[in-house]
Amino acid sequence: MATLAVSNHHRHNLPLCEKIPIRNNLEKAIDLTTLLLLISLLLYRLLHLSHHGYPWLLAFLCESWFTFDFILGVNTKWTPLDFKTHPQTLLEREGAELPAVDLYVTTADFVLEPPIMTVNTVLSLLAVEYPAQKLACYVSDDGCSALVLYSLIEASEFARLWAPFCRKYDVQVRAPFRYFSNDDAVSTSGGDVNSSEFRLEWKQIKDEYEKLKRKIEQAIDGTAPFELSGEYAAFANTDKSDHPSIIKVIWENKENLPDGLPHLVYLCREKRPISPHHYKAGAMNVLTRVSGVMTNAPFMLNVDCDMFANNPKILLHAMCSILGLKPEDCAFVQFPQAFYNELKDDPFGNQMAVAFETVWRGMAGIQGPVYAGTGCFHRRKLIYGFSLNEADNKALRKVDDETLLNKPFGNSVEFMDSVAKTFSEPVNGKNDNIGPQDLSSTVQAAYHVARCGYEDATAWGSKVGWKYGSMTEDVLTGMKIHAMGWKSVSCMPSPPGFLGTVPTTGPAVMTQTKRWIAGLLQILFSKNSPIFATFNAKLQFRQCLTYTWILIWGLRSIPQLCYAVLPAYCIIANSHFLPKAYEPVMVLFVAQCLIQNLQILRSYHRCGQSVCAWWNNTRMGKINAATSMLFGVVSFVLNLVGISDIVFEVTHKESANSSTSTDATDNNKDNMAVNTGRFTFDKSPIFVPPTTLLFVQLTALGLSLLEGARDRVGLGEYLSSVWVVMCFWPFVRGLFGKGKYGIPLSTLLKSAVFALIFVHLCRQTSATG
Numbered sequence: 088m089a090t091l092a093v094s095n096h097h098r099h100n101l102p103l104c105e106k107i108p109i110r111n112n113l114e115k116a117i118d119l120t121t122l123l124l125l126i127s128l129l130l131y132r133l134l135h136l137s138h139h140g141y142p143w144l145l146a147f148l149c150e151s152w153f154t155f156d157f158i159l160g161v162n163t164k165w166t167p168l169d170f171k172t173h174p175q176t177l178l179e180r181e182g183a184e185l186p187a188v189d190l191y192v193t194t195a196d197f198v199l200e201p202p203i204m205t206v207n208t209v210l211s212l213l214a215v216e217y218p219a220q221k222l223a224c225y226v227s228d229d230g231c232s233a234l235v236l237y238s239l240i241e242a243s244e245f246a247r248l249w250a251p252f253c254r255k256y257d258v259q260v261r262a263p264f265r266y267f268s269n270d271d272a273v274s275t276s277g278g279d280v281n282s283s284e285f286r287l288e289w290k291q292i293k294d295e296y297e298k299l300k301r302k303i304e305q306a307i308d309g310t311a312p313f314e315l316s317g318e319y320a321a322f323a324n325t326d327k328s329d330h331p332s333i334i335k336v337i338w339e340n341k342e343n344l345p346d347g348l349p350h351l352v353y354l355c356r357e358k359r360p361i362s363p364h365h366y367k368a369g370a371m372n373v374l375t376r377v378s379g380v381m382t383n384a385p386f387m388l389n390v391d392c393d394m395f396a397n398n399p400k401i402l403l404h405a406m407c408s409i410l411g412l413k414p415e416d417c418a419f420v421q422f423p424q425a426f427y428n429e430l431k432d433d434p435f436g437n438q439m440a441v442a443f444e445t446v447w448r449g450m451a452g453i454q455g456p457v458y459a460g461t462g463c464f465h466r467r468k469l470i471y472g473f474s475l476n477e478a479d480n481k482a483l484r485k486v487d488d489e490t491l492l493n494k495p496f497g498n499s500v501e502f503m504d505s506v507a508k509t510f511s512e513p514v515n516g517k518n519d520n521i522g523p524q525d526l527s528s529t530v531q532a533a534y535h536v537a538r539c540g541y542e543d544a545t546a547w548g549s550k551v552g553w554k555y556g557s558m559t560e561d562v563l564t565g566m567k568i569h570a571m572g573w574k575s576v577s578c579m580p581s582p583p584g585f586l587g588t589v590p591t592t593g594p595a596v597m598t599q600t601k602r603w604i605a606g607l608l609q610i611l612f613s614k615n616s617p618i619f620a621t622f623n624a625k626l627q628f629r630q631c632l633t634y635t636w637i638l639i640w641g642l643r644s645i646p647q648l649c650y651a652v653l654p655a656y657c658i659i660a661n662s663h664f665l666p667k668a669y670e671p672v673m674v675l676f677v678a679q680c681l682i683q684n685l686q687i688l689r690s691y692h693r694c695g696q697s698v699c700a701w702w703n704n705t706r707m708g709k710i711n712a713a714t715s716m717l718f719g720v721v722s723f724v725l726n727l728v729g730i731s732d733i734v735f736e737v738t739h740k741e742s743a744n745s746s747t748s749t750d751a752t753d754n755n756k757d758n759m760a761v762n763t764g765r766f767t768f769d770k771s772p773i774f775v776p777p778t779t780l781l782f783v784q785l786t787a788l789g790l791s792l793l794e795g796a797r798d799r800v801g802l803g804e805y806l807s808s809v810w811v812v813m814c815f816w817p818f819v820r821g822l823f824g825k826g827k828y829g830i831p832l833s834t835l836l837k838s839a840v841f842a843l844i845f846v847h848l849c850r851q852t853s854a855t856g
C-alpha cells in the first residue's frame with residue numbers, strides 16, 4: 088500500500104508535457120549576416136539611384152520587399168520550441184478519468200473525396216486508444232450523399248471487428264487501407280503477430296475489409312442496386328445545395344462500454360440557395376451545435392476526411408498538453424499536416440516538410456502554431472467564445488442570463504443547456520458532462536440546430552464558433568483565439584499523428600494554393616487583420632508579425648514577377664538592373680545570394696530533405712508566384728470590388744487505394760512511374776502568365792544570340808534570365824509534352840500574343856530611351 092502511494096505521488100510529479108527550447112545560435116548568426124548584406128545592398132542601390140534607369144529603381148523596390156519579407160521570417164524562427172508529451176504517464180495517472188472528446192470529420196463531395204477515404208478516417212478514429220464511452224464521432228457531409236451514409240453504415244459493421252482487432256494486437260496504423268497495404272513498415276502490429284491465431288484473424292479481417300470496399304465501390308459505380316428508400320428515403324429528390332437536414336445516429340454505445348465502439352453520427356446540414364452556408368466554417372459550426380446537444384464533450388478534434396489517425400495514441404498525446412499545461416498556454420493542440428501520398432523530392436513544392444519543422448516550431452516559441460484546419464484539438468469553451476481573463480469571467484457570469492444567451496447562441500433550449508454546462512465546468516473539463524444517455528432522444532434538437540436559418544441574428548461566425556469571412560477559416564479562427572491572449576501548442580509525436588493527401592497534379596495544386604492565398608488576403612484586409620489585433624487585443628507583437636508574414640503570401644507574387652521580368656526586359660531594351668561583373672560590389676550580390684540559398688538548403692538537409700526537394704521548392708515558389716499566387720490576389724481583388732465571389736473549391740483527393748490498385752497493367756505502371764511528379768496542365772487561364780514569362784525570357788535570350796551582345800547588359804542579366812528559364816523548366820517540358828503533360832494550344836497561343844506585345848513594348852522603350 089505504502090509503495091503504491093509513493094509511486095503515485097512520484098507519478099504526480101512527472102510532467103505530462105514538457106517545453107523544450109531549441110538552440111539555434113548558428114542560424115541566428117547566418118540570418119543576421121544575410122540581413123546585413125541585404126541592407127547594404129539596398130543602401131548601395133539607393134546611393135546609385137540617380138545614375139541608373141527605371142530597372143534599377145524597380146529592382147530596389149523588389150529587394151526592399153524581399154528584405155522586409157526576410158525580417159518577418161527571421162522573427163518567426165528566432166525562438167523555436169518543441170513540446171514533448173508523455174502519454175504513458177497520463178494513462179497511469181488519469182486512467183478512466185480522461186475527459187470526453189467529440190470527433191468531427193468533414194466531407195463535401197463524394198466524387199472529389201471518395202467515401203472509402205472518409206470511411207478509413209472514421210475507422211481510424213473509432214479504433215483509437217481511448218476509453219470508447221468518452222468518444223463520439225460526427226461526420227458532416229456537405230455533399231448530401233446517400234452513398235456517404237451507406238458507406239458509414241457498412242463501415243460501422245466492420246468497425247465492430249476492426250476496433251477489437253486493433254486493440255488486441257496493438258495495431259499501429261488503424262486506417263485499414265493503410266494497414267493492409269503492402270508496406271511492411273505500416274502493417275506491423277505490436278502484439279504477438281507470429282501466432283497462428285493472429286494470422287487467422289488477420290486474414291478474416293482483411294477479407295471483411297475487402298468486402299466492405301467492394302460494397303462501397305459497387306454502390307458508387309451502380310453495379311449493385313442501391314435505392315433511395317427506407318433508411319435512405321430522405322435523400323430522394325434532394326439537390327446538393329437545396330435540401331433539408333438529414334441526421335442519423337448510425338451507432339450508439341448504449342452500455343457505455345470502455346472497449347466498445349464510440350457513437351457514430353451522420354450529419355448533413357440543411358442548405359438553401361438563398362442562405363449562405365459558409366463552406367467548411369459553416370459545417371464546423373453545425374457540428375459544434377449538433378454535438379453540443381448530443382454529447383457535449385469539453386474537447387473536440389477535427390479532421391478533414393482524408394486525414395486518418397496514423398498514431399493510435401493521438402488523443403492521449405493531445406490530452407497530455409491539455410491537462411499538463413496551464414489552460415491559457417493551451418487553447419488548442421495542433422498536429423502538423425503530413426501526407427501519405429507524398430511524391431519523392433516534393434516535385435510540386437507543396438509538402439511543406441521544412442515549413443512544418445521551422446515555421447511551426449518557431450511559432451510554438453511565440454504564441455503557438457496557427458490552427459491548420461485539420462488534426463486539431465479545441466476546447467469547446469473557447470469555441471463558444473469564452474476566455475480565461477477577468478473581464479471575460481464577468482461576461483461568463485452574465486451569460487447565465489437567458490436573454491443574453493438567446494441572442495449570441497441562437498434559440499435552441501437544448502443548445503443553451505450545452506452553453507451553460509460548458510460555461511460552468513472547470514477549464515480542463517474533468518467533470519464530464521456527457522449529454523443524455525440516449526442519443527436518439529436528442530435527434531429532434533439536433534435537427535433544430537442544423538437548420539440553415541438557425542444562425543440568423545446570432546453571433547455564430549463572429550464571436551461564437553468558427554469564424555466566417557475567409558476561405559482560410561482555420562487561420563482566421565486560430566488567430567482570433569490568439570488575439571484573446573491564449574497560446575496554442577504543437578504536437579509532433581512519432582509516428583506522426585495524422586496523415587492525409589496532398590495534391591499531386593498541376594491544376595489541383597494551383598486550385599488549392601489560389602484558395603489559400605485569397606483566403607489569407609481576406610483576413611489581412613479586414614477588420615480582423617492581425618495589425619489591429621496587436622493594438623486592440625492581446626495578439627503578441629511577434630505573433631502579429633508572423634501572421635502578417637503568412638497573410639501576405641500572395642502579395643509576394645507582384646515583386647517576384649517584376650523581378651523575374653527584369654532580366655528579360657533589360658536584355659531586350661538594352662538596359663541593366665545589376666552591376667557589371669567586374670564591379671567590386673558584385674561580390675556583395677553574389678555573397679548574399681549564396682548565403683541565403685545555402686542557409687535554406689541547410690534547413691532542408693536538417694529536415695532530412697534532399698537537394699532535389701530544395702530545388703523543386705525553390706522552383707515551385709517562382710511558378711506559384713506567376714500562377715496561383717497571382718490568381719489568388721486577382722480573385723481577392725475581384726471579390727473586393729464586387730465583381731465575383733470567392734468559392735471554396737474542394738481539393739480533389741486521390742482515392743485511398745490508387746497507390747495499391749491492381750488493375751493497372753505493368754506497362755501503365757511503368758509509364759506512371761516515369762511521369763510521377765511531372766507537371767500536368769489543363770486549359771485554365773492560370774497557366775498563361777508563366778507561359779508568357781517563359782516566352783519572353785526565351786525571346787530575350789534568342790534575340791541576344793541573333794543580334795549579338797548589348798553594351799549595357801552584363802553577365803548578371805544573362806544569368807538571371809537563364810535562372811528564370813530553369814525555374815520554369817516544367818513549362819519548357821510542357822511545350823513539348825503530350826496530353827495532360829503538354830500546355831494546351833490555346834494557352835500557348837494566348838501566351839505568344841502577350842509575349843509579342845511585351846517584347847514590342849520593350850523595344851519601343853529602348854528606341855525612345
Ligand SMILES: O=c1ccn([C@@H]2O[C@H](COP(=O)(O)OP(=O)(O)O[C@H]3O[C@H](CO)[C@@H](O)[C@H](O)[C@H]3O)[C@@H](O)[C@H]2O)c(=O)[nH]1
Binds near residue numbers: 196459736
Ligand atoms: O463546403 C465545404 C468545403 C469543404 N469542406 C471540407 O473541408 C475540408 C478541407 O477541404 P479541402 O478541399 O481538403 O481543402 P484543403 O486546402 O486541402 O484544406 C486545408 O485548407 C482549408 C482552408 O483553406 C482547411 O479548412 C483545411 O482543414 C485544410 O486541410 C474537407 O474535409 C472538405 O470536405 C466542407 O465540409 N464543406
Ligand SMILES: [Mn+2]
Binds near residue numbers: 738
Ligand atoms: Mn486537404
